[in-house]
Amino acid sequence: MGRIFKERTSVDEALRLFLENISPIRKTEEIPLETCTGRVLAEAVISGRNVPHYRRAALDGYAVRASDTLGASPANPVLLQLSDRVEEGSSIWVHTGAAMPKGADAVVIVEDTATAGNIIEVRAQVYPNRNVGQVGEDIKKGDRVFEEGHLLRPCDAAVLVSLGFDRVKVFRKPVIAVIPTGDELISREKSGDVPPPGMVLESNGLMAAIYVNKWGGIPRYIGIVSDHPDSIKKAIEANLDTDMILLSGGTSVGKRDHAPQVVASLGEVLVHGIGASPGKPAALGIINDVPVVCLPGYPVAGLVALYFFVRPGIRKLAAIPKVPELILKRRLAAKISSKIGYVNFIRVIFEEDRVRPLTGARADVLSSVAKADGFVLVPENVEGYEEGEEVDVFLIE
Template identity: 85%
Template sequence: MGRIFKERTPVNEALRLFLENISTLRKTEEVPLESCPGRVLAETIISERDVPHYRRAAMDGYAVRAVNTLGASPANPVLLQLSDQIEEGGAIWVHTGAAMPEGADAVIMVEDTATAGNLVEIRAQVYPNRNVGQIGEDIKKGDRVFEEGHLLRPCDAAVLASLGFDRVKVFKKPVVAVIPTGDELVSRKKCVDVPPPGKMIETNGLMSALYVKKWGGIPRCTEIVPDNPDSIKRAVEANLDADMILLSGGTSVGKRDHAPEVLAALGKLLLHGIGASPGKPTALGIINSVPVVCLPGYPVAGLVALYFFVRPGIRKLAAIPEVPEPILKRRLAAKISSKIGYVNFIRVAFEGDKVRPLTGAGAGILSSVAKADGYVLVPEDIEGYDEGEEVDVFLIE
């Protein structure tokens, strides 16, 4: 392929094309309830029991027959006998959640009573089933509790536990191979001092792996691969058992940029070059049904590609349902300038009830992301936003 970007694919079109070439994984596994939050349910849950399975007191107080409290009030209390059985004129103390005694059909709250020896003074009238939890009032036997594809939360784990589950079937997480490339890179695990000029500590692989884990995948990181087509080819071939491959670096059009060429030689290069700034050198493709994302080496450009393509790609692989992304409405404390023809990823920091775009935030300035609270996406057909304009702010995870 040529050494220039012959075309730039709009971001939305690039994402559509990429997702069309990804098939959802259907592999399942059972996990304990303690580790199920954030996992996607791989079965429909139908209750095989009632919850609760017994009539229970919903308040601390006295279990009574409602008919025995008729007309009771603070000015005209009714006296009932303390007992261990509900008989005519009897009352039994119950705690919240305790089983209702045989014959009782209501609970009078302790606040509406007073005791005198073996007598209980009832100061309020109750009706049948007042302050009583009925069998199956939470979940009835035969209820469809969760559908397949539900994203499990801690509260869902509690519901499953109440149904008698100890483990639950979920879809397996996709394995994502992260392959950092670059002759200039040195491993942070092997570098004990400041690298010499021309060398730098590899950080994009770490960032990519952590985002993969955060978004529901299992990262598998390789050693740094040199800028050599054969070396990159061997690294990719060794990781084709993964569910997705991320090649970090070597995506532009310089003499040491080989990632897109290797992708095209091994499989299908869907596109090289997207209408995003930063992030233009991103390449997307498929090798033996395995989606491949070539991330630009500049860290912020790589981050943009992670957000735009890797996150939705993992969600499709893992059958993770779409959850609306939190968007904050804020006014700009300063003007934003952007390039026409590109979706511009503008980092911003909160400043009171406004946001301020960060200056000097080039694609190679990774600290600009750490200093930012969120980002603004300026569409391709807009030249920028003026100070004071209201914009949508996406939080940086």
Template identity: 80%
Template sequence: MGRVFKERTSVNEALQLFLESFSSLRHTEELPLEACTGRVLAEPVISGRDVPHYRRAAMDGYAVRASDTSGASPANPVFLQLSDEVEEGTSIWVHTGAALPEGADAVVMVEDTFTSGDMVEIRSQVYPGKNVGQIGEDIKKEDPVFEEGHLLRPCDAAVLASLGLDRVKVFRKPVVAVIPTGDELVSRDRAGDVPPPGMVLETNGLMASLYVEKWGGIPRYTRIVPDRPESIKEAIQANLDADMILLSGGTSVGKRDHAPGVVESMGRLLVHGVGVSPGKPVALGVIDEIPVVCLPGYPVAGLVALYFFVRPGIRKLGSVPQLPETILRKRLTAKISSKIGYVNFIRVIFEGDRVRPLTGAKSGALSSVAKADGYVLVPEHIEGYEEGQEVDVFLVE
């Protein structure tokens, strides 16, 4: 008999154990606003200025003393003298955004006026403050503007710029070492040649690196490591300066599956064997407070482990807030059968208003993911879904 998984941890429990085993990074860096999109604020932002910093006209029109317009209407207009300053009986043209002249307390919009020579006919009564943007109306000095942990969007960069800031302190991106393991792997440097039988090009590490980057980490994609415990151990040791370590391959229970054992020997193995299909061989651990994920070598299983554990792991390390995910409600074109006791990851293709499950797809066939637009997760306790049933569909990102 071969070795078997000692236990099988549910997805939720495994994720909780994993996320509890390490802390968010507190290292920060300062970036120019031009580079802050998608980054997370590492300190609250308090405004150092009033915005606007002067009383401004909110419309094109004539700056007036509101009291001078008392009773004005189209049938009964008030006439004011055009002048260089606003005092009783005089007015000055102002455009939107211009500073309101001293003495004025309102703006009559141009549509309610008529000019003739050096006189302006005011056809509408205004109250003090009408069409005037007051100092600090948008943001007051000392106002809290953003909290620590805010995920910066382009519109936020513009707000920060309007406060006179040109740099902003954000959390550093986590560095994630991606270590492909396996005697059968051939480096992509030799992608031009078909490898000999039994050998395959390294592609899982490439995939993991690109997801790490997409999710806000900095991938460190290392050389291929052979299936020997000492080699894996050395590779881990060489990357203990990273914030997270991903080992790809060698995580099942076969003779050549050394990754979980090495993690156990160097730190704590939290989980080996998760109730997700594909993806069961995932192992999760922590070495020197650095989270370690052992990704199954079967590409779809590896992808599931990336989605289920690496994505939330990077979010926690980088303090990236969880945004609502795009979830579509779609009807199935065909029945899905699912393995009880496992969350089943079912790839689906959009077909008109519906989704077609790729039910025959094997976990070794990454092409099934490439064909897929999304996926459906069937919970542990459910045997599957019927044709025509409405299900939640997540996008393959």
């Protein structure tokens, strides 16, 4: 008789136990701004200069003395001489962003003028500093521009360039070991044509590694490890220099499922058996302060564990700040059934302004995820949703 799960831990409780055993990485590195998007600042950024550092024209037009435009209107235009300097009765053409000429204190936008040779007909009165960007108007010297822990975006890189930065100090990305296990697995390099019956191409580890990279980690994709405790143990020990270890496969209670037991022999299993469907066989542990996630071998169950535990684990390791989840509100085009006591991961497709659950979407059918546009999470205390009910839809990344 096979082993059975002694207990089932709720998703929320499992995540709490897992995250409280993870400490953010404090090691830092300097990187060029070209690669800073998605990285987390390791120190506050204080401006060492004014931006802009000169008075500049805010719009295309004519730099003038504001006093020369008093009373100007379409019915009563003021005539100014186009010149190479600004003094009483004269003006200079300026482009947006150009330095304001000496003597000028305002810009008349081109739409409020007409020209005849070297004569500018000004049809609107302007006041001092009108359409003029002042020194430090954007950022003043000494301003605190970004705090430590800020998640950098492309627009932030542009701001840093304007401050004279070429590189920036960020927290190091976490390195995540991805270890696929299973005697039935065969690598793409060795597969040749279609694998023989009973053998499958290794794909879960590849999926995990790509998600690790997407979520802010650096994957260390290890070769396939056999379903033997000693082999799994050696693979784990060889990768304890990483920041997290993902074991793919061998997490259930069959004769060839050794991953949780090996983790327990080297450290501590925090949770084995999750209140998630699919995803129940997942296990979470800690070895020498290195968090370990045992991902179920069924592809969709593995994906659920990646979403529920690996993504938040990477975010904590990398000190990535919390951002609001993108959630779409949609009504159901068909009823959703679910298991009480489990958080149910229901794959859905969009049908105009509604979503429809995919039928026949078992945990071993990875193509159901590829066909899906998103997923609905049915709470453990809810027995499904009726057709027409509004639900929260999470997009599949």
